[in-house]
Amino acid sequence: xxxxxxxxxxxxxxxxxxxxxxxxxxxxxxxxxxxxxxxxxxxxxxxxxxxxxxxxxxxxxxxxxxxxxxxxxxxxxxxxxxxxxxxxxxxxxxxxxxxxxxxxxxxxx
Amino acid sequence: xxxxxxxxxxxxxxxxxxxxxxxxxxxxxxxxxxxxxxxxxxxxxxxxxxxxxxxxxxxxxxxxxxxxxxxxxxxxxxxxxxxxxxxxxxxxxxxxxxxxxxxxxxxxxxxxxxx
Numbered sequence: 001x002x003x004x005x006x007x008x009x010x011x012x013x014x015x016x017x018x019x020x021x022x023x024x025x026x027x028x029x030x031x032x033x034x035x036x037x038x039x040x041x042x043x044x045x046x047x048x049x050x051x052x053x054x055x056x057x058x059x060x061x062x063x064x065x066x067x068x069x070x071x072x073x074x075x076x077x078x079x080x081x082x083x084x085x086x087x088x089x090x091x092x093x094x095x096x097x098x099x100x101x102x103x104x105x106x107x108x109x
Numbered sequence: 110x111x112x113x114x115x116x117x118x119x120x121x122x123x124x125x126x127x128x129x130x131x132x133x134x135x136x137x138x139x140x141x142x143x144x145x146x147x148x149x150x151x152x153x154x155x156x157x158x159x160x161x162x163x164x165x166x167x168x169x170x171x172x173x174x175x176x177x178x179x180x181x182x183x184x185x186x187x188x189x190x191x192x193x194x195x196x197x198x199x200x201x202x203x204x205x206x207x208x209x210x211x212x213x214x215x216x217x218x219x220x221x222x223x224x
Contacts, residue, residue, distance in 0.1 A: 032210045043113070043199050043215030044152075051210070087152070091210065099144075101151040 002027040004090050006100035013078055013107050021073040021103045023088030033071050035064050036087040038102065044087055047073075078107045111136045115200050115216035122190055123224055130185045130219050132200030140203040141183040142167070142213070143175065145196040152199065158183055190223045197221075 003026045013019055025033065032051055036044035048057045050066040057064050061082060063074040073086055085102040092098075113134045122128055134141065142157035144167075154167030158177040172194055174186040183202075187194060197220050201213040 034212055036213075041218070043201075043217050044213070046212040046214070049210070049212055089152075097154070097213070099152040101149060 002090060002092050002096060002098040004088055004098050004100040006086075006088050006103050008103060009101070010104045011106070013075075013105070015079060015107055015109050016077045018074070018076045018078070020075070021086055021088075021105070023071040023073070023100055024069060025071070025088070025090040025098075026069075027090045027092040027098065029093045030090060031093070032091045033066055034089040034091070034097075035071070035073055036089065038085045038087055047086075075105070078105075080107045080109050083107045111214070113200055113202055113214050113216040115198075115219050117219060118217065119220050121222045121224065124191055125189050127186070127188050128190060128221075129187075130198060130200075130221070132183045132185065132216060133181050134183075134200075134202040134214070135181065136202060136204070136214065137180065138202035138204050138214070139180070140211075141177065142201045142203075143173070143183070143185045144199045144201065145169065146199060146218075147196050155185070155198075187221075190221075192223050195221060195223050 005024045007022045032049050035047040038044045048064040053068045061076050065072045083106050085104045087102045088100045116131045139160045143155040144152045146152050153169050156175040158164045200216040203211045
């Protein structure tokens with residue numbers, strides 16, 4: 001059975017304090033690893049897709065990386081507007097996507 | 110603007126009273142799906158559709174029905190809602206190739222309370 005585990009569940013950072021969110025996955029035949037951002041009262045918003053180990057993608061203060069077992073979302077010098085819940089999802093065979101339960105990030109000014 | 114639109118945003122109903130949550134997308138996506146989101150459980154797939162007239166069960170289909178008569182619309186039907194279906198529901202769509210390699214575009218959610 002495919003599994004996605006995110007850690008930590010919650011993270012509180014001071015503005016400018018860099019950190020990383022972890023996503024461990026177990027999936028047969030990974031076709032893609034996705035990161036989404038979810039703000040309160042809204043649907044998840046797509047950030048990145050990673051397809052193979054070693055791949056990296058960046059967008060502003062966010063950088064996503066992928067290994068054969070984990071993905072990391074690195075946040076460099078975060079700002080309060082980066083506060084949100086970050087979701088990781090893996091896609092395997094049979095059009096199956098499995099979501100993690102998310103990391104709730106709070107960035108304090 | 111490309112978007113997935115769900116209605117209503119909030120819904121309070123009583124046990125056993127049939128309801129429909131509508132979902133429409135304007136991106137000409139073939140793939141559409143319904144999820145429910147519960148604290149500590151994350152997003153779980155209820156049903157999905159690869160194209161018009163093609164639907165299949167996700168992880169938690171019990172108590173739900175769907176139909177896909179048109180490409181843009183994918184309504185979720187609860188014929189006899191029960192309190193354990195109280196949740197936050199999301200509709201999502203994806204372009205050709207389905208969700209396996211393409212990202213999902215989500216609606217803003219429907220918060221359902223069944224008393």
